[in-house]
Amino acid sequence: MSAAAAPADAAPKGGGKKKLIIIIAAVLLLVLGGGGAAVLMMKKKKAAEDEEGADAAPAEQHAPAAHAKPGTPPxxxxxxxxxxxxxxxxxxxxxxxxxxxxxxxxxxxxxxxxxxxxxxxxxxxxxxxxxxxxxxxxxxxxxxxxxxxxxxxxxxxxxxxxxxxxxxKPKKKKKKKxxxxxxxxxxxxxxxxxx
Missing domain, CATH: 3.30.479 (Tetrahydropterin Synthase; Chain A)
Structure with a gap:
């Protein structure tokens, strides 16, 4: 009788492993998909900032950078x-x-x-x-x-x-610094x- 009970216990274990593999694969798929979407959004945001800052970039080249990343406290x-x-x-x-x-x-x-x-x-x-x-x-x-x-x-x-x-209104015209x-x-x- 114990030999007959063993095959019955083995079947549910195999199904549990399949479910675990499917869950892990789904989680990995979600993480990779979310990560890919975040990377794409960051690239679009950076490209938009570069386009907006292209006109101001030549004027700011001589000034030291005094501002930290946005969102960081002073x-x-x-x-x-x-x-x-x-x-x-x-x-x-x-x-x-x-x-x-x-x-x-x-x-x-x-x-x-x-x-x-x-x-x-x-x-x-x-x-x-x-x-x-x-x-x-x-x-x-x-x-x-x-x-x-x-x-x-x-x-x-x-x-x-x-x-x-x-x-x-400057009183005298001076060289622009x-x-x-x-x-x-x-x-x-x-x-x-x-x-």
């Missing part, structure tokens, strides 16, 4: 807080300001850290020439952020022209106390 480089005597003449006033620089590329954050003593010195020079009246207005804070942005990249040999942003893109995308204030 990198923040906090500077130690600045405590500075202000340029007020009638009263002794000071400001304590915390600054954080936003950069798109983590490698640029390392470069900024290497230039930190020169960057801090430049920012201190800007702050020490400000009065409390200038710093207490929104426009004054915006202007200060632009000046800190300009001074934070200067030690790296990058000269930003902030005159173009403030005055769209190549547009330089700043590796620092934004200046953020973490603390701002004026006393």
């Amino acid at each position: 990198t923040f480089v906090p500077l130690d807080p600045f405590t500075v005597n202000l340029a007020d003449k009638e009263v002794d006033r000071y400001a304590q300001i915390g600054v954080t620089l936003e950069v798109a590329d983590p490698h640029m954050a390392d470069t900024i850290k290497a230039y930190m003593p020169a960057i801090r010195s430049n920012v201190l020079m800007v702050l020490s020439h400000k009065t409390s009246e200038e710093l207490l207005t929104r426009e004054g804070k915006d202007k200060l952020a632009k000046e800190i942005l300009r001074e934070s990249v200067r030690p790296m040999g990058i000269e930003l022209d902030d005159e173009e942003e403030e005055d769209p 190549a547009h330089v893109e700043s590796p620092v995308t934004q200046v953020l204030f973490s603390t701002f106390i004026v006393q």
Whole structure:
């Protein structure tokens, strides 16, 4: 009797192996098909970006790439807080300001850290020439952020022209300089106390 029971058990095992093979083949087919479709879509997307960027590519060749891949979070480089005597003449006033620089590329954050003593010195020079009246207005804070942005990249040999942003009509015709893109995308204030 045990010999007759053995062939009955063998038949279901063979069917189970066939089902397993069919399931594995179906999963592989789906994965390969999805992967192929993703590759095709990425190629189409890249071709479309290349066509759109073809006109802008010659103008951007001289500028350093400051933007990371889309979808990646920016990198923040906090500077130690600045405590500075202000340029007020009638009263002794000071400001304590915390600054954080936003950069798109983590490698640029390392470069900024290497230039930190020169960057801090430049920012201190800007702050020490400000009065409390200038710093207490929104426009004054915006202007200060632009000046800190300009001074934070200067030690790296990058000269930003902030005159173009403030005055769209130049008074004198100057040679057009190549547009330089700043590796620092934004200046953020973490603390701002004026006393």
